[in-house]
Amino acid sequence: MAMITFRINRYNPDDERRGHYAQEYQLDVQKGTTLLDALNEIKWKQDGTLTFRRSCRSGICGSCAMTINGVNNLACETQVLGLGGSTITVEPMRGYPVIKDLVVSLDPLVRGILAVKPYMITHSPPPSDQERLQSPEEREKIDGLYECILCGSCTSSCPSFWADKEYIGPHAFLKAYRFVADSRDEGSAEHMEALDDRHGLWRCHTIFNCVEACPKDLNPTKAISELKKELVRRKLG
Amino acid sequence: MTNFDPETIHDVEGVPIHSVHRHDVVIVGAGLAGMRAAYEASSEFDVAVLSKVFPTRSHSGAAQGGIAASLANEEEDHWEWHMFDTVKGGDYLGDQDIIETLVKEAPIVVREFEHMGCPFSRTPEGRIAQRKFGGHTKDFGKGGPVLRACYAVDRTGHALLHTLYEQCIKNEVRFYPEFYALSLIVRDGVCRGLVAWDIINGGVHVFHAKTVMFGTGGYGKAFKITSNALANTGDGLSLVLRAGLPLEDMEFVQFHPTGLYKQGILVSEAVRGEGGYLLNKDGERFMERYAPEKMELAPRDLVARSIQTEINEGRGCGENGDYVHADLRHLGEEKIMKLLPQIHELAWKFLHVDCIREPIPIQPTAHYSMGGIPVDIDCQVLADGKEKPVKGFYAAGECSCVSVHGGNRLGTNSLLEASLFGRRAGKSIVRYLRESREFPELPADAAKDALAEVERILGASGTETVGAIREELQEKMMLECGIFRDAETLEKLAGELRELEKRFDKIGIDDRSEKFNYDLLEAIELGHMLDFSELIVAGALRREESRGAHSRTDHPDRDDKKWLKHTLAWKRDGRIEFDYKPVTITRFQPKERKY
Numbered sequence: 001m002a003m004i005t006f007r008i009n010r011y012n013p014d015d016e017r018r019g020h021y022a023q024e025y026q027l028d029v030q031k032g033t034t035l036l037d038a039l040n041e042i043k044w045k046q047d048g049t050l051t052f053r054r055s056c057r058s059g060i061c062g063s064c065a066m067t068i069n070g071v072n073n074l075a076c077e078t079q080v081l082g083l084g085g086s087t088i089t090v091e092p093m094r095g096y097p098v099i100k101d102l103v104v105s106l107d108p109l110v111r112g113i114l115a116v117k118p119y120m121i122t123h124s125p126p127p128s129d130q131e132r133l134q135s136p137e138e139r140e141k142i143d144g145l146y147e148c149i150l151c152g153s154c155t156s157s158c159p160s161f162w163a164d165k166e167y168i169g170p171h172a173f174l175k176a177y178r179f180v181a182d183s184r185d186e187g188s189a190e191h192m193e194a195l196d197d198r199h200g201l202w203r204c205h206t207i208f209n210c211v212e213a214c215p216k217d218l219n220p221t222k223a224i225s226e227l228k229k230e231l232v233r234r235k236l237g
Numbered sequence: 238m239t240n241f242d243p244e245t246i247h248d249v250e251g252v253p254i255h256s257v258h259r260h261d262v263v264i265v266g267a268g269l270a271g272m273r274a275a276y277e278a279s280s281e282f283d284v285a286v287l288s289k290v291f292p293t294r295s296h297s298g299a300a301q302g303g304i305a306a307s308l309a310n311e312e313e314d315h316w317e318w319h320m321f322d323t324v325k326g327g328d329y330l331g332d333q334d335i336i337e338t339l340v341k342e343a344p345i346v347v348r349e350f351e352h353m354g355c356p357f358s359r360t361p362e363g364r365i366a367q368r369k370f371g372g373h374t375k376d377f378g379k380g381g382p383v384l385r386a387c388y389a390v391d392r393t394g395h396a397l398l399h400t401l402y403e404q405c406i407k408n409e410v411r412f413y414p415e416f417y418a419l420s421l422i423v424r425d426g427v428c429r430g431l432v433a434w435d436i437i438n439g440g441v442h443v444f445h446a447k448t449v450m451f452g453t454g455g456y457g458k459a460f461k462i463t464s465n466a467l468a469n470t471g472d473g474l475s476l477v478l479r480a481g482l483p484l485e486d487m488e489f490v491q492f493h494p495t496g497l498y499k500q501g502i503l504v505s506e507a508v509r510g511e512g513g514y515l516l517n518k519d520g521e522r523f524m525e526r527y528a529p530e531k532m533e534l535a536p537r538d539l540v541a542r543s544i545q546t547e548i549n550e551g552r553g554c555g556e557n558g559d560y561v562h563a564d565l566r567h568l569g570e571e572k573i574m575k576l577l578p579q580i581h582e583l584a585w586k587f588l589h590v591d592c593i594r595e596p597i598p599i600q601p602t603a604h605y606s607m608g609g610i611p612v613d614i615d616c617q618v619l620a621d622g623k624e625k626p627v628k629g630f631y632a633a634g635e636c637s638c639v640s641v642h643g644g645n646r647l648g649t650n651s652l653l654e655a656s657l658f659g660r661r662a663g664k665s666i667v668r669y670l671r672e673s674r675e676f677p678e679l680p681a682d683a684a685k686d687a688l689a690e691v692e693r694i695l696g697a698s699g700t701e702t703v704g705a706i707r708e709e710l711q712e713k714m715m716l717e718c719g720i721f722r723d724a725e726t727l728e729k730l731a732g733e734l735r736e737l738e739k740r741f742d743k744i745g746i747d748d749r750s751e752k753f754n755y756d757l758l759e760a761i762e763l764g765h766m767l768d769f770s771e772l773i774v775a776g777a778l779r780r781e782e783s784r785g786a787h788s789r790t791d792h793p794d795r796d797d798k799k800w801l802k803h804t805l806a807w808k809r810d811g812r813i814e815f816d817y818k819p820v821t822i823t824r825f826q827p828k829e830r831k832y
């Protein structure tokens with residue numbers, strides 16, 4: 001057990017004048033308590049107005065991404081005592097418009113996804129009562145790509161996104177490459193159409209923030225460099 | 238896409254005209270059931286999907302282990318075998334005509350997912366890979382476990398859910414993410430749409446529709462230890478009750494044997510399927526006592542009861558003796574990291590246990606709701622629970638009870654059910670809409686109840702708190718209506734629930750704003766949980782037998798003479814009324830269920 005201070009960055013849309021402000025809450029925390037458990041405890045027992053997204057509690061839905069001691073992570077996968085220190089700062093993810101307290105708008109995330117035609121494109125019809133074949137080696141090529149939970153941590157941590165709100169974003173590049181790398185997909189050109197643009201791939205300066213921010217250990221930067229190679233190959237070819 | 242025609246838009250009292258929307262199809266729920274239906278119907282009609290969480294955050298995404306289909310990619314398998322296992326697993330309460338449809342169409346549904354781009358794991362020949370799962374066997378139970386669960390590593394639900402979201406984007410389904418359904422508009426046996434709350438901006442909206450479909454998921458959150466998401470509060474069930482319609486077999490709640498200690502988070506059945514052991518405090522593989530042949534691979538209700546018995550009889554581990562161990566160590570690091578990476582991650586992140594070196598503390602966790610909204614094979618909701626459809630109203634997935642799972646669901650059968658009946662719902666909606674071109678009339682007072690509910694709660698300033706009442710509800714349901722039940726405790730619980738309802742009338746909330754107000758939503762959700770929990774308890778009290786997941790210590794045997802039937806329950810003027818309907822039996826006569 002340890003008394004921890006949670007310093008939470010708050011914002012109430014009905015009180016524009018007050019703007020963003022920090023509020024502190026104290027809570028006795030045990031081994032095993034996640035940050036999401038702690039936030040729920042505060043909301044349910046101390047202050048019902050504290051607002052954050054959550055659902056699965058198990059790191060798979062992507063709802064609870066927030067900035068914890070300056071780093072983006074999932075609250076439900078963060079052990080409070082594992083953070084060390086007696087004060088923990090919690091803020092909404094940077095770069096997205098804040099709706100209320102820790103809740104940010106998902107619109108930029110969705111816009112990026114839509115830009116890459118995020119669905120498998122095929123021209124040849126599938127076999128009628130069978131699956132398409134894909135060898136385990138081919139299938140392995142999309143490991144590290146399809147597991148994205150759309151939490152938004154990566155894009156929020158990206159300086160290119162801070163500078164350009166129309167930037168498609170690493171989460172969407174990862175999605176695009178998930179299809180480009182899939183042996184079954186026949187629409188690479190379509191997925192990549194929007195990427196050869198000033199809001200697209202070329203704005204990535206390989207800063208690697210997205211890789212560090214991803215709670216699922218995915219590597220959007222690698223996807224970006226593969227996509228860049230692919231674009232160049234297409235231009236030359 | 239909205240066919241907005243000012244001429245025919247009716248004024249709805251209390252709702253601004255720009256908050257009245259019209260769609261051919263309005264679906265509540267963006268899990269596998271809702272999005273599979275949306276995908277199907279959007280090939281021809283204008284489809285809207287509302288979800289209280291962003292679509293890919295629906296709880297289907299948390300499913301790990303697999304989706305069942307007798308593809309026979311890895312070894313011999315037949316739909317007849319799958320059918321037998323499902324019937325027997327459900328303790329003969331499932332309707333066999335419908336189960337036959339489930340198992341016959343399963344391969345089609347799974348292959349369609351592959352065609353949509355779902356990243357299934359593969360066999361060396363490049364086919365969809367399949368694994369073992371509890372209760373799925375060869376040769377009508379005579380031949381040992383069969384490789385039937387199609388999987389994508391241990392993220393099957395995530396892979397399926399994201400694939401469907403992608404396909405819905407492709408089909409230009411209109412999403413209303415973070416909209417919360419408040420009430421149904423059903424008048425004179427016709428469903429006319431629904432009323433919803435815009436979570437982000439605040440405000441009541443009316444969705445005027447030719448057809449409404451519910452894929453609102455399960456109700457695990459009524460229990461203290463649960464594998465379910467915080468959003469799984471069973472809203473759809475109580476919305477149906479409040480519209481004067483019945484619910485079916487609500488007393489059947491599945492407890493999964495392997496939840497992470499205290500958190501309830503699921504350790505997938507793959508942990509047993511891939512060869513993990515269950516050990517008590519003496520290090521004994523106690524399943525030997527309860528299912529000597531199938532051991533850890535026995536169906537989950539049996540395994541959950543075995544674990545609970547070990548705990549109740551003092552053989553549990555730890556200071557309080559309230560858990561047992563799932564031991565994977567003998568599988569070795571390579572196998573664990575290759576086949577069960579997500580389980581390794583879960584145990585580490587949530588309990589700080591490294592399952593390569595230590596056993597994982599586990600306890601049974603409320604997992605799946607077999608009961609729900611009664612529907613026919615075409616997913617039409619039944620007003621009398623038997624054969625009379627509510628015009629234009631459909632349901633599929635965990636919120637529904639078409640009854641394929643009977644008294645107990647087999648693992649990997651529910652991703653299948655949600656997708657397969659979502660697809661069927663989509664198809665029957667299309668058939669219906671081809672015939673019915675007109676929108677049903679929208680009553681002017683359509684939003685009355687919803688507006689009143691929101692107003693009441695936003696203004697609630699009593700002394701009771703939502704958090705405290707909910708905690709009590711969850712604890713009581715877990716202890717008194719959990720794995721083992723008896724008449725005395727259930728009667729006591731029924732009284733306690735009535736007390737909680739009274740306290741609920743005296744709640745106060747902190748957040749009175751309209752924008753992103755989860756304080757408000759959690760209060761509304763608690764109202765739903767109190768409503769349907771009463772039916773679970775009343776149904777459990779009435780059913781004086783033990784069948785599947787429903788286990789009465791005072792009536793330990795199955796009683797086919799009296800209880801081979803489905804429970805139907807209504808709530809009328811605060812009182813619960815019951816009716817029953819027979820189980821459809823075709824190929825397999827009820828037998829004693831032994832593993």
Ligand SMILES: Cc1cc2nc3c(=O)[nH]c(=O)nc-3n(C[C@H](O)[C@H](O)[C@H](O)COP(=O)(O)OP(=O)(O)OC[C@H]3O[C@@H](n4cnc5c(N)ncnc54)[C@H](O)[C@@H]3O)c2cc1C
Nearest residue numbers: 266267268269270289297302303418454634635649651652
């Ligand atoms: C941890 C876990 C693991 C599982 N693993 C497996 C497995 O391996 N194999 C298997 O077959 N099954 C598994 N299951 C069961 C299976 O995942 C579910 O039964 C199935 O996914 C349910 O799908 P659904 O579409 O019915 O509901 P869900 O996916 O739960 O979706 C419900 C939807 O309804 C929406 N909703 C609810 N109420 C409202 C409201 N009032 N307003 C607006 N929207 C609302 C939600 O936002 C959500 O979009 C697992 C379940 C859990 C909890």
Ligand code: SF4
Nearest residue numbers: 148149151152154214
């Ligand atoms: S790539 Fe990682 S950080 Fe980015 S959205 Fe996906 S899961 Fe989140």
Ligand code: FES
Nearest residue numbers: 057061062064076
């Ligand atoms: S609550 Fe789902 S990822 Fe944290």
